[in-house]
Amino acid sequence: MSRRRVAVTGIGMVSPTGTTAPECWSACLAGQAAVASIPDQWHRWSAFQSTVWAPLPTVDFAAAGIAPLEAMRLDGAVMLAIVAAREALADARLEASLVDAKRGIWQLKGVDGERAGVCMGSGGGGITTLIESQNSHLLTPIQPLASRGTPETQDPASDALDTLLASLPKRFNPFAVSMIMPNAVSATLGIRYSLRGPNTTCALACAAGTAAVGQALRSIRGGDTDMVLCGGVEFVGDPFGSVFRAFDTAKTLASVVDRPETANRPFDRGRTGFLLAEGGAAVLVCEEWEHARRRGARIHAEIVGYGESFDAYSMMIMEPTGRQLSRAIGLSLADAGIAADDVDYVNAHGTGTIVNDDVESAVIEGLFGSRPLVSATKSLTGHCMGASGAIEVAITALSLRDQKVHGCVNLEEPVRPLNFARKSTDAGLTWAVSQSSAFGGHNAAVVMRRAGP
DSSP states (O other): OOOOOEEEEEEEEEBTTBSSHHHHHHHHHHTOOOOEEOOGGGGGTOOOSOOEEBOOOOOOTGGGTOOHHHHTTSOHHHHHHHHHHHHHHHHTTOOEEEEETTTTEEEETTOOGGGEEEEEEOSSSSHHHHHHHHHHHHHGGGGGGOOOOOTTTOOHHHHHHHHHHHHSOSSOOTTHHHHHOTTHHHHHHHHHTTOOSOEEEEOOGGGHHHHHHHHHHHHHHTTSOSEEEEEEEEEOOOTTOHHHHHHHHTTOBOOOSSOGGGSOOTTBTTOOSBOBBSEEEEEEEEEEHHHHHHTTOOOOEEEEEEEEEEOOSOSSSOOTTOHHHHHHHHHHHHHHTOOGGGOOEEEOOOOOOHHHHHHHHHHHHHHHTTOSEEEOTHHHHOBOGGGHHHHHHHHHHHHHHHTEEOOOTTOSSBSSOOEEOSSOEEOOOSEEEEEEEETTTEEEEEEEEEOOO
């Protein structure tokens, strides 16, 4: 009995390089990297070691059907996921009809809701809602004590307190619990589109999005579902830089040694750390091959293999031999039924941290030699945490569809003699791998194939 095949028929994306998949893809091909100074306000709270990040562009949530009243009940991560999911469904040419206007519930035409599921990944879930709720809980009682002095008479501490108090909502958000829950992203998409099949959440830090795509492959191929909305999302843009400070204190972030635009440099010998992104989301519509063909869907690429492993070494440091990352990639290749020599393109995790890039590049060389093209999407988008793996899978699907590979920005002196794409290039691609590693020791890899018969 032949295995059920899995097609990618829809892609939606929000990242620091754009608010739609075409915008993000065009920016990648043009080498337009996202980088900016952190907000001035953050400097009131800490003397940061890193002073750059990758902010999101303005997202029109109303255009995605999120009314202002509804937005009050949704964490920023969930709203980004809704935007990406809406685009992915439209890209898949799946028509959604409104069945309950009051609750904002839609139904997908021609889709059996009990055979359709959701699997989304996130590293922090509703972390910004948690921060806002904590601030509100602790500080609301002292709001009447806010300083009434003038800028000339106020000391920096009073000024900072006034700024914080002014940011608080008028009342504690009664929807905080459902906004903080990590599963809120998957649950919201399932409710919104009447998808009653398996609804799961992958919380594998920076490998979460890749793992979610892998679980979607297994669900469809195993016969549990015919369609899955899958991907990853993250939003860490709290007004005071609390999440940024956590990574900054851990000394994982890129420092500015020259010009800010050169700080983010995965696989370069001059790298100093990763460029934290404010957030991002990528949602893929994955369908059983014949299900997609019957409705005449356009197929971007095929997902053919998945592998996962765990370092069991450290919460923060990648296992230095790379043995488990290599095993995860090997498992994905075996699952796809191909050899390492068949792979034409590797979209690497490529964080720009010292240890990770050393280990990952050694793993790539050990498995693939210097034959396949290698690039790192994070050199353009920054590190979107739980969304990063899904964004990279989406970019890999677009690479296979368009037969193009984007370049690695700021790669001047590579750590290893791999076949790095220094600029966007046309390429004959049939097989590609997208891989991720994560704090905690999680490794995940997805194998994809150019769409064909």
